[in-house]
Amino acid sequence: MTEQKQDAPLLEQEFTVEGGDFIHAGEVSSKIKRILKDIGISQEVIRRTAIATYEAEMNVVCHAMRGKFRLAITPDKLVIVVQDEGKGIEDIDLAMQEGFSTASEQVREMGFGAGMGLPNIKKNMDDLNVTSEVGKGTRVEMGIFTEQ
Amino acid sequence: MTLGEMKDVLDAEVLIGDECMDIEVKDAFAADLLSDVLAFAKEGTLLITGITNPQVIRTAEMLELIGIVFVRGKKPDEDAVKLARIKKVPLLSTRYIMFETCGRLFSSGLVSCMKRVEND
Numbered sequence: 001m002t003e004q005k006q007d008a009p010l011l012e013q014e015f016t017v018e019g020g021d022f023i024h025a026g027e028v029s030s031k032i033k034r035i036l037k038d039i040g041i042s043q044e045v046i047r048r049t050a051i052a053t054y055e056a057e058m059n060v061v062c063h064a065m066r067g068k069f070r071l072a073i074t075p076d077k078l079v080i081v082v083q084d085e086g087k088g089i090e091d092i093d094l095a096m097q098e099g100f101s102t103a104s105e106q107v108r109e110m111g112f113g114a115g116m117g118l119p120n121i122k123k124n125m126d127d128l129n130v131t132s133e134v135g136k137g138t139r140v141e142m143g144i145f146t147e148q
Numbered sequence: 149m150t151l152g153e154m155k156d157v158l159d160a161e162v163l164i165g166d167e168c169m170d171i172e173v174k175d176a177f178a179a180d181l182l183s184d185v186l187a188f189a190k191e192g193t194l195l196i197t198g199i200t201n202p203q204v205i206r207t208a209e210m211l212e213l214i215g216i217v218f219v220r221g222k223k224p225d226e227d228a229v230k231l232a233r234i235k236k237v238p239l240l241s242t243r244y245i246m247f248e249t250c251g252r253l254f255s256s257g258l259v260s261c262m263k264r265v266e267n268d
Contacts (some may be wrong), residue, residue, distance in 0.1 A: 022203070025202075025203060026206030029206070030206070033209075043191075050210040051210055054206065071266060078238070096218060110182070110201055110203055111182035112203070116183040116187050123187070146241070
């Protein structure tokens with residue numbers, strides 16, 4: 001029985017993002033983009049994934065204390081799971097609506113907090129699953145097929 | 149229109165990317181809201197903005213934008229310039245306000261990356 005399990009990832013990597021660190025915000029997305037380029041993922045998929053991971057990374061920086069990004073690459077799909085420690089989301093349906101935001105004034109002055117983050121992740125990825133526990137943190141799982 | 153021609157039209161200063169002036173610019177997007185840039189700008193689009201923090205460079209990197217024009221005489225902060233140099237994002241600064249900048253570029257033949265948003 002040499003057959004590999006279908007969903008066993010070819011590559012798995014973990015990254016940490018610190019909440020409130022606006023100077024380094026985006027570095028993890030940049031690293032993930034680099035990895036996807038190096039392994040020859042198509043331009044379109046890289047771009048869509050980069051936008052989604054950057055939105056997710058800004059969410060952690062703006063709203064949480066810290067977050068872990070786990071990138072898993074299988075033969076037909078990229079899956080990124082973001083688990084943060086933070087205040088969580090009270091109403092996920094509301095958070096998924098364009099224009100809804102709880103971002104601080106500081107975040108808005110930087111050009112974010114327009115309530116477009118999660119909707120933009122949804123637009124760019126093939127699937128998105130958000131779960132949250134208030135006072136504990138939020139888990140965002142997003143996937144995209146490598147062949148579009 | 150090339151970045152160099154755009155520099156002339158906007159009487160702009162090149163902050164990063166003197167060697168990129170021959171690059172052709174196909175279309176543009178203008179906003180001070182990075183959330184909107186991330187949602188609407190396309191690959192290779194020129195960004196016209198008044199936002200000067202490092203996140204604007206990150207946004208350009210993620211979207212693979214062709215370059216950034218800062219309006220109203222704004223200049224990016226040191227961290228942003230450093231990052232732009234590493235990521236090779238051309239940066240220009242013009243004293244024209246955003247409306248005038250867009251108008252001048254549009255009159256010179258540069259088009260929008262999208263005309264309008266879809267209906268809900």
